[in-house]
Amino acid sequence: MASSEVVVYANGELLAAAAAARLVTRLVDLQAAKGSASLVLTGGGTGIAVLEQLRRSPARDAVDWSRLDLYWGDERFVPADDDERNEKQAREALLDHVPVDPKRVHAMAASDGEFGDDVDAAAAAYAQVLADNARPEDHGDVPQFDICLLGLGGEGHTASVFPESPAVYETERSVVAVRNCPKPPPTRVSLTLPAIRRSHDVWLMTTGEAKADAVALALSGAGEVQVPVAGARGQRRTLWLLDRTAASKLSNVYQPPTA
Numbered sequence: 001m002a003s004s005e006v007v008v009y010a011n012g013e014l015l016a017a018a019a020a021a022r023l024v025t026r027l028v029d030l031q032a033a034k035g036s037a038s039l040v041l042t043g044g045g046t047g048i049a050v051l052e053q054l055r056r057s058p059a060r061d062a063v064d065w066s067r068l069d070l071y072w073g074d075e076r077f078v079p080a081d082d083d084e085r086n087e088k089q090a091r092e093a094l095l096d097h098v099p100v101d102p103k104r105v106h107a108m109a110a111s112d113g114e115f116g117d118d119v120d121a122a123a124a125a126y127a128q129v130l131a132d133n134a135r136p137e138d139h140g141d142v143p144q145f146d147i148c149l150l151g152l153g154g155e156g157h158t159a160s161v162f163p164e165s166p167a168v169y170e171t172e173r174s175v176v177a178v179r180n181c182p183k184p185p186p187t188r189v190s191l192t193l194p195a196i197r198r199s200h201d202v203w204l205m206t207t208g209e210a211k212a213d214a215v216a217l218a219l220s221g222a223g224e225v226q227v228p229v230a231g232a233r234g235q236r237r238t239l240w241l242l243d244r245t246a247a248s249k250l251s252n253v254y255q256p257p258t259a
């Protein structure tokens with residue numbers, strides 16, 4: 001398993017802008033190499049801020065948006081038009097402004113969608129979407145995502161996988177329903193850690209003092225049951241993109257000058 005890399009930015013604004021620039025370059029390189037790319041989006045303030053910055057980037061349309069496969073790491077199980085939906089926030093921030101191929105945008109079901117309020121059916125259906133999009137070279141029922149973007153919570157959750165929750169113990173399924181989620185809204189659909197680990201690259205992006213303990217625990221070898229983000233590792237690369245406050249409990253990492 002590759003070691004983690006840490007990059008610290010002076011503040012959250014710079015982190016989001018630099019992560020967006022990094023994403024453009026990586027997607028362009030992937031498309032140059034293999035004609036397409038796959039990206040897993042995340043909810044949360046930092047994840048959406050990166051998409052906002054990507055929309056505003058002068059290099060944005062160097063990406064061939066029509067050859068990008070888009071997935072979500074998790075989704076709030078609420079009506080499609082609810083402002084809490086990660087998909088709605090992603091569309092407003094970026095996807096409605098670029099020419100993505102609708103057939104290649106794989107959103108998780110909403111609670112007023114085809115499965116109604118059956119969140120287990122919604123989770124199973126998304127697992128099937130992943131299986132349907134896995135190729136023989138992926139060796140399993142989950143595509144080998146090129147990049148998986150994730151945020152994290154102060155207690156160590158990532159996607160909607162929380163400490164000591166049923167989801168964190170899941171070793172077989174790629175997607176699960178989450179109930180009584182400590183972070184509202186309470187009902188969600190989430191990739192599991194084994195599914196996240198199918199990614200080539202995992203980029204963990206967060207800001208704020210409140211995340212510093214979880215960052216330090218995850219990077220110092222904490223177990224994934226207590227600190228789920230510690231289990232969010234890429235096959236090839238695990239990249240932590242932090243601002244100075246989120247990195248404040250780390251030693252021997254380069255801290256840039258305050259902007």
Ligand SMILES: O=C(O)[C@H](O)[C@@H](O)[C@H](O)[C@H](O)COP(=O)(O)O
Pocket residue numbers: 042043044045046047073074075076086150151152153157158159160183206
């Ligand atoms: O749907 C969600 O809520 C997210 O997927 C969640 O995992 C989020 O990324 C973290 O809670 C960080 O959120 P902030 O960046 O807003 O702190």
